Every structure is written in C-alpha cells, then in structure tokens.
Amino acid sequence: MNLNDVKLIGMVHLPPLPGSARSTLSMAEITERAVSEARQLCDAGFDALIVENFGDAPFHAITAPSATVAGLAIVANAIRCSIDKPLGINLLRNDACGALALAAVTGAAFVRVNVLSGVYATDQGMIEGNAATVLAERSRLCPQVQIAADVHVKHARPLHQLDIAACAEETAYRAGADALIVSGSATGKSAEFKEIEAVKHAVADRPVWVGSGVTAENVGAMLKAAGGVIVGTTLKHDAKTTNPIDSKRLAAFMKAAGR
16 A cells, blocks of 8 residues: 555544443444444545544553454454455554554554554543554554554644654654644644644655545645545534434545545
8 A cells, every 4th residue: 555645535523432431322223323434434435444443432541452453353353345445444542552553463454543642631631652562563463454543643742842843753763653733722623734734844755645634625725735534523413423424525525635
C-alpha cells in the first residue's frame, strides 16, 4: 500500500463493543452495521477505511481489554472480506501493539497510533509514546503494516514537545511513523491550516493527513493543504458521530471532494 495514493479515508465508528461500559448490541448487530457502512463508504469512492472502537469510551489508556480486541477482530475481518480497499485499525485509546496484532490476523494495511512519541495529558490520564516496543512488535508480527501516527493528538495536551513541527520530526524520524495525522482539538473539530503547513514543511517526505473536522465545505481546501483527509462525523445524520451514515450528506461530501 502506498500511503501517498490515499486521499480520502472513511471512518467506521463502532458502537460500544461487548465488555465496554455502554455495551447494548450483540456482535452480530455491530458487525452488520459496520460492514454496511464500510460498503457505503467504498461504493461512494473512498480510497481506504479505518475501523475503531469509538463507542467504548471511557477508554483504557494503553491496553484494551481482551474482549475489545476479540470483538474488533471479528468486525475488522468481516469488513476486510466485504471490501476491496485498504483497511486501517485504531484501537483506542492507545493500544498500538493490540492494533498491530489485529492487523496481522485480519490483513489490515495500516494502524493509527494516537501517541507514538511524546507525553500527553488526556482524559485517560498520562499517556506516553512507546515507539521502540511498537516498532519491534511490528517487525515481529507484520512488517508490511504501516503506521499512521498523530501529531498533537486530539483530546489531549502535549507535555513533551509543544512545537508541532518539532513533534512531527520526532514522530517521523525518531519514532518511525510512515504517515502523520494533524487534527483539531476534538472529534469533529477542524485542524488549523497553519499546523498542517508546519507539519508538511517539517516532514516533507511523509504523507500528512487531516484527522478531524473535514466537511463538504472545507474538503477542497483541506486536500490542497494536506495529502489526505480522514472523514467520519460530517457524513453522519445531523453530523453526530454516533449516528448512522446519511446518504445525502455522503453524496454532498463526495461531490465537494471531486469524486
């Protein structure tokens, strides 16, 4: 998979998985909904997808429970068998090694790692990057899987490297990220163009994706500013992340994105 060829990445936000605090649906119901949304996104023209356990909040900071990993494996495998586009996995909040294990057994092409480098204060407490362990685990399990890592990840405050350009350099060249993600302050919040530009300038040889707040109104500008965009919330009914995809909003977004 060439990450430079990926421009539109669609999000499959899962409802709470069995074992999480707000779980109400069966695995069959969760899987059916996830596969349906994945097909909608691929049919609309997205280049790749990411599936994540969005509904499991409040999240475990580092190591996701075994039930979460098992549930996400079932869903990711079902999606992979139903689409012909690359699939990424994000195991929230920051279980990078668990995500790599999932990629290895499901055939996913990449993982998203919220904190690969640095130290962040989050609503789960302090989260520290552990790139040495993550990269070693990738070498052991799935050397072909690529890592897209956040720079100044949303829902967090950096404590180690406050300058986003320097953080991007460390995340790419010291921590080994294959692509970098720039987001707004929270899910659905727009990234700042000056931060996207700073990261692109600092790490010119790596793909840079916008990780939140991309809408039909700004997607054109975002695609000019960055190499790719991750899109989820704006495609949902009433632009609410936990709602199903709205076909009209999806069509309007793809038209604005030139697809």
